[in-house]
Each structure stands twice: as structure tokens, then as C-alpha cells.
Amino acid sequence: MRKNAFYAQSGGVTSVINATAAALILESKKHKSKIKKVYAGKNGILGALKEELIDTSKESFSAINSLKSRPGGIFGSCRFKLKSFEENKKEYLRLVEVFKAHDIGYFFYNGGNDSADTAFKVSQISKKLGYPINCIAIPKTVDNDLAVTDSCPGFGSAAKYIATSVFEASLDVASMSETSTKVFILEVMGRHAGWMAASSALARSKKNNAPHIILFPEISFNQTNFLKKVKEVVKNKGYCVIVASEGVKNSKGKFLSESNTRDAFGHSQLGGVAPYLAGLVSQKLNLKNHWAVSDYLQRSARHISSTTDLNHAEAVGIHAVKYAINGMNSVMPVIVRNKNKKYSWKIEPAQLSKIANVEKKLPYSFISKNGFDVTSSAIKYLKPLIQGEAFPKFKNGIPYTQKLKLVEVKKKLPTWKG
Amino acid sequence: MRKNAFYAQSGGVTSVINATAAALILESKKHKSKIKKVYAGKNGILGALKEELIDTSKESFSAINSLKSRPGGIFGSCRFKLKSFEENKKEYLRLVEVFKAHDIGYFFYNGGNDSADTAFKVSQISKKLGYPINCIAIPKTVDNDLAVTDSCPGFGSAAKYIATSVFEASLDVASMSETSTKVFILEVMGRHAGWMAASSALARSKKNNAPHIILFPEISFNQTNFLKKVKEVVKNKGYCVIVASEGVKNSKGKFLSESNTRDAFGHSQLGGVAPYLAGLVSQKLNLKNHWAVSDYLQRSARHISSTTDLNHAEAVGIHAVKYAINGMNSVMPVIVRNKNKKYSWKIEPAQLSKIANVEKKLPYSFISKNGFDVTSSAIKYLKPLIQGEAFPKFKNGIPYTQKLKLVEVKKKLPTWKG
Numbered sequence: 001m002r003k004n005a006f007y008a009q010s011g012g013v014t015s016v017i018n019a020t021a022a023a024l025i026l027e028s029k030k031h032k033s034k035i036k037k038v039y040a041g042k043n044g045i046l047g048a049l050k051e052e053l054i055d056t057s058k059e060s061f062s063a064i065n066s067l068k069s070r071p072g073g074i075f076g077s078c079r080f081k082l083k084s085f086e087e088n089k090k091e092y093l094r095l096v097e098v099f100k101a102h103d104i105g106y107f108f109y110n111g112g113n114d115s116a117d118t119a120f121k122v123s124q125i126s127k128k129l130g131y132p133i134n135c136i137a138i139p140k141t142v143d144n145d146l147a148v149t150d151s152c153p154g155f156g157s158a159a160k161y162i163a164t165s166v167f168e169a170s171l172d173v174a175s176m177s178e179t180s181t182k183v184f185i186l187e188v189m190g191r192h193a194g195w196m197a198a199s200s201a202l203a204r205s206k207k208n209n210a211p212h213i214i215l216f217p218e219i220s221f222n223q224t225n226f227l228k229k230v231k232e233v234v235k236n237k238g239y240c241v242i243v244a245s246e247g248v249k250n251s252k253g254k255f256l257s258e259s260n261t262r263d264a265f266g267h268s269q270l271g272g273v274a275p276y277l278a279g280l281v282s283q284k285l286n287l288k289n290h291w292a293v294s295d296y297l298q299r300s301a302r303h304i305s306s307t308t309d310l311n312h313a314e315a316v317g318i319h320a321v322k323y324a325i326n327g328m329n330s331v332m333p334v335i336v337r338n339k340n341k342k343y344s345w346k347i348e349p350a351q352l353s354k355i356a357n358v359e360k361k362l363p364y365s366f367i368s369k370n371g372f373d374v375t376s377s378a379i380k381y382l383k384p385l386i387q388g389e390a391f392p393k394f395k396n397g398i399p400y401t402q403k404l405k406l407v408e409v410k411k412k413l414p415t416w417k418g
Numbered sequence: 419m420r421k422n423a424f425y426a427q428s429g430g431v432t433s434v435i436n437a438t439a440a441a442l443i444l445e446s447k448k449h450k451s452k453i454k455k456v457y458a459g460k461n462g463i464l465g466a467l468k469e470e471l472i473d474t475s476k477e478s479f480s481a482i483n484s485l486k487s488r489p490g491g492i493f494g495s496c497r498f499k500l501k502s503f504e505e506n507k508k509e510y511l512r513l514v515e516v517f518k519a520h521d522i523g524y525f526f527y528n529g530g531n532d533s534a535d536t537a538f539k540v541s542q543i544s545k546k547l548g549y550p551i552n553c554i555a556i557p558k559t560v561d562n563d564l565a566v567t568d569s570c571p572g573f574g575s576a577a578k579y580i581a582t583s584v585f586e587a588s589l590d591v592a593s594m595s596e597t598s599t600k601v602f603i604l605e606v607m608g609r610h611a612g613w614m615a616a617s618s619a620l621a622r623s624k625k626n627n628a629p630h631i632i633l634f635p636e637i638s639f640n641q642t643n644f645l646k647k648v649k650e651v652v653k654n655k656g657y658c659v660i661v662a663s664e665g666v667k668n669s670k671g672k673f674l675s676e677s678n679t680r681d682a683f684g685h686s687q688l689g690g691v692a693p694y695l696a697g698l699v700s701q702k703l704n705l706k707n708h709w710a711v712s713d714y715l716q717r718s719a720r721h722i723s724s725t726t727d728l729n730h731a732e733a734v735g736i737h738a739v740k741y742a743i744n745g746m747n748s749v750m751p752v753i754v755r756n757k758n759k760k761y762s763w764k765i766e767p768a769q770l771s772k773i774a775n776v777e778k779k780l781p782y783s784f785i786s787k788n789g790f791d792v793t794s795s796a797i798k799y800l801k802p803l804i805q806g807e808a809f810p811k812f813k814n815g816i817p818y819t820q821k822l823k824l825v826e827v828k829k830k831l832p833t834w835k836g
Contacts, residue, residue, distance in 0.1 A: 043597065046596065071590060076595075076596055078597040079597045164816050165719070167816050167817060171718060172489060172490045173714065174490060175431045175491030175492070175495045178496055179462075184714060205816070292713035293692075293711045294710055295709060296590045296710060297583050297604075300587050303722060388815075395623075396623070397581065397620060398582050398620060398804070
């Protein structure tokens, strides 16, 4: 059975998701007896629904290969969750219609836990509608919150960005602290899980170095303890570096970023955790401070991606193809850490039913007793993921990217009305 | 005349200020007939006043050389401006006392325009108090706002960080824009001058690429025009990337960052320009947006420093020594751009009187007519400054820094009471 493949990117993108795409497309070319062409969905699953399919066979090897150093999602991503088969049968019928029209027998969906859910639902088309498909979800998320897999492609690079940035900014604050800035706050991503915040601990080349306080979404914020700790650190060290997860909540379970600021019109404003904490430090402790919010910078920083992460990203792309052509359905290639002392890993298939919609939070064994730091187990887990510098090529002082043609396949069906 | 030298870092630090320090210390070793030892002031000029002098001769060559890839200010910086001789004679008398006690005949002060002022005042000690000193200010500032010099060491690297970050984040936003984020705002430093904001234009590998809107402190903010432009860009491109200088002001000359947010207690909060603009975009245009504030990250990002900038930083350190041992006083080694088509440069001495306290803003010829972009003259000026990648060594996934001894010279004088 020779079929075309559909590949799409979904949810928040990462600095290495295109490396997965490149590896998948190049691996597919090695299996011409099974896979004809790889069609990439424009903007995720929407590309399938709208019949907007990019023909990757029109691209040169060099163009596809260059994706390994291009951040963002080259084919466009989406935040769009398929309803259940019962709730919106129309969408599934449309997918089958598009798959049939373009002879698609392989479905690859590259995303997080919402996307694993979409892939899981699509995988059931075989059963529900009798359409044969090999459906593979491929892991990707800077949040590192997917179940089963040891880590998620995208996370290691974001972690390396955070560790490096905290390391560098801490040297800056240290030099300014005598007469100026005493407190520096960096807000990192992680709405529900503190993996990214935890990775800032890798900035330490020595125990007790910065960061001095890490705030996790898993630990509810206690203002008194926080301020006491800041005061203490500034007294002992001369300055204090804080890394706060965007998802830090107060004891009532409300995001700190929503609990405080009002704009000129009196509207509540999603002000960010960093400016909130900075306000507290100013008002309650009268300490000069600076704050930064890295937002998209941390997840798109391909210039500081980790080689380990990049290798993971490519490997899951390659294995997705292998699983699909071997007839697997409803699985995800996950990263398995070998039990040796030295970090090594392999890829294995895992059932999507165990991954879809499950959120893996930072285990409590990774958080220190006072709630402001990580444990040595966390460091042991995190450290291998940021190893190696996969610097991209630069041209004219900025990272170099090659232009792709992104030719769309001719439509065969009526327009999708949604 | 063989004398010791005093070197100190002042004002906001940069990712390459330690490269200047390293070059200066290593160059000094080549002139042993003139310079005995280099004493570094702990926390800038305060180190001289407090007699806290770090003996750099105790460090190995390798330790000093490693400073070339260490961000922040290794000896500590300060925000401290000497009063005039007439206002606070005591401070000048103390400096002379410390210089005499430690046989200091060369004074090197590495900073911005405030620091040039301090150096200028110290240079007059010879005249006013009859103490012979060769006083050299050395340029450093990410703000790029020093007069006379073509550019300021530290700026090129910050500019490269900004251009790279905007390039990367724009690819991220582009992939998300169909179903999610339409507007991304990055706030960069620059309280009074728009050099850093302008450098974001280097993110474009093609005209009309992101960033689509740049806001400068030199141009007063017009809300109506801004929102109109955002709407137009989103309509045409599908998304809009905005880079805003922290110093953007409204038509009344008030910082936008101060004009809007109130915390829970009703206090006005320095909320940052980015969240302010994000609030506007949400409320007035109802467009989903993300924002980032790079703050200290941009000026300490040694991992993405420009080779050109690093070369400048070293060259001004070397020339400072040459000028001092040739008997010059009250000058600064400045970068002069040669008038060839291909970028090249040299170092020349300039009078401190022309530099102290002068602020070089972005020339109007560098700002586009609509006030939202730079001109081709700006690009021509900026581009050479971000060329080359001076990646540091990494260890354990983060930049490697070597430990210095930082041994203080034994005090000979009574404690300074200020």
C-alpha cells in the first residue's frame, strides 16, 4: 500500500519543531515503497479541514534540511481542538473526504497534549468510519508536560535559554547591586507546570549561586514567606535573583498576574507575574529592582538550542515514520531515558490513550522543602537536556534561514465551511 | 615615571565591558617601564573612595583572558556621580589621598556619559590639587548615546541580541497567527535614545518583514496612529510585530510606562511599555497578543555578542593604555568609522569635555517619515555593528566562566566616611 502522508504542527511552537518536520520528511523519502509524498497541513489540522496542503516534495533537500535550524512552525500551527466524534461528526467526515481525495494513509500530528488528543480522535476514524489510517502523534512542547515521555522536544532548548539568560543576567545584577539594582525577576513560561522555572536552577555553576528564589505554579504563593526570603537573600548576598513561572497562583488558586493590576480605565489587566512581584518588592521592601519577561523569546531561541534537544526532535520525527510504515496506529514515539549513570536515551512507541489530555506537573520530589528551589533529583533530571550548543548558521549578523516554496496542492473538494 | 593604574567600571554594565578590562590589563603588562600594577576599583569610583582596590596582578593570564567572555562587571559597577569640585572638595581630596597612598598615576574609567563626566572631573585634579594623573575615560554603553564615538562598545552585542530575538520570535508569531496570537510586542532598553529599538530593524532579511512597527523615545506616541497602523499590518500580514523602546513618551512628555497601570492599592506602577501597549491592543482592537520585556537579558547576553563589538571593546581598552602612557589626560579612545564602502574602523583620542554629559539621540534622518520605522541610512549605520558571532565557551550547557581571586590590596588609610 503506497499512500501519501499528512504532517501538521499544532499548539505553541518551539525552536526545534521544524527539525522534527525536516527529519520526518527526509525519513519518508527513504521509504518510497510505502510513502509517496508528505503533505504538510497549513496551520495544523485546519490545513486538513480546509484542504490547504503544502506539497513538501516540491522543496529541495537543502531547503528541507535547513528547517533543522529554523524556529517557529514553518507550515503554520493552530490552537484548535477537534470536538468528539459524537459532538461534531461533520469534521471527521470532512477529514476522511480530504484524506480520500489526496490518497492520504498516514497522519502525523506534532504537538502537545491537546494535539495528542486530536491525533487520538483522528486515529479512531479507522474504527468509526472504516477509513484506514496510521495515526502517529509526535511530541513537542516547551512546557515539558506530556505524560509517558521522559522529556518533550522543545523543552531542552527553552531550558538552555533560561539557564543561560539567568546565568548572564545574574552576573549583571551582581555588578550593579552595591549602589543600584538589588532584585532581579525573570518571568518564564509554564501556566500549569513548573518545568521551565525549574530549569533556571541549571544557571548555577556553584551551589547557592543565582537564582536564589524559584516560584512554581505547583506551590501556592505566600507573600509573607516570599518577602522574608527576598530580604534574607539580599542581606546575605547583596542581591537576589528570582525566577517566576507565569502560572504562579495565590492561596485562592488565582493567577498572581490577574490579581493585581488595573489599567487607567479600571479594567483588570493581565500584567504578568514579574511586574506584580516587582511591585511587591518595591512597596514592601523598598528595594530597587528590575524585571524581564521572556515570553516567546524563550521558546523560539533557536540560536541557543541544545544539541540533545535537537537530537530528540529529529529522532521522534524519524521514528514516527518508522512506526507508521510498520502499520502502527494511535501511538507516539516517546523519549525513554536509559537507566545508566551517564545520560543516554532511546525512542519507543507509547499508546496515545495514555498521553492525550494528561498534564505532567513537576513532581513534588523535584521541589525543595521551602518551595523556593529544586532538589538534586531535579538537577539530575534536567541537566542532560541542555547539553551541547546547536548554533545555527548566521548571515548578516542574524540566524540564516532558507526560503521554502510552500506550494499548495491543487484543491479537489468544495470549500470547507466549518 | 613608573606608576600603578586604577581601572573601574561604571554605570549599567554590558556583555563586553570585561573584554575591555581584560584587554587593558593585558596591554598594561606590555608596558612595565610605565605601569606597575593595575588596581581595579571595587564597584567603580567607590572602590577608589573606599580604598577597595583589587590587585589584578594576582590573577593568572588565563583568568584575565577569560574575562573576554564574561558578561556583567567583574569588579562591580556603580551608579555614583561625583559632585563638582566646588560642591564636594572632600571627595577629590580623598581620591588624591588614595592615589598617593597606592602610587596611582593612571586613572581609567569605563562607562557612559555620566562616567565620562566623573573621569573629566578627576582629570582636573592635576590642575586643582596639583596631583599628576593621566585620566582616560573608556566608552561603554548599550544605549549607544555617547557623543563623538561612532558607536559604543556593548551596543553592537545588545543590538545583535535584539535583532536575533525579534527575528526568532517573529517566526513564532507568524506560525501562531491564524488561530491565536496576532500581535507581539517586545520592549527594549533605551530611556532617552532609540538606538536599541532601531537595531531591531536588522531582524529583517527582507524588506517588509518583521518588525512592522518600531516605537522610539524620540517620537511622541500617538495612540490613534499606532492603533491604525497595527490594524492595517494585521489585515495585510496576518500578524504584527512591534518593538518599543522603554522610553516611549506621550504627547505630554510622560513615559507611557508610568501613565497607566495602578496596582491593587491604587498606586501608580511602573508597568513597562510592553504591557501598556498590549492592554491597548486588547481593549481597542480586541487582538490576541503576547509581550516580552528583555531588560537585563539584552545587555548581558554574552552568548550572542557580536565579534565587531567585542573587537571594539578590546581596542578601546588597549588604546586607553597607550594614551595614558603617552602622557595624555582627559581623553577617551573613540571608534572612528573609515569612509570606505566596506566597514572598517580605527581608534582615536577625543576630548572628554566634548563627551561628558552629552547624550547622542537617534538622528531624525534615521527615523522614517511615519515615525514607525528606521531609514536605509540607519540600517547602513547599524548593520556592521552586529557582524560576527563571538560565542563563548560552554560547560555543562551554560557559558563557562573562570573564577578570579579578586584579592584586595591592603588598606593604608582610615575608613572613608563619605
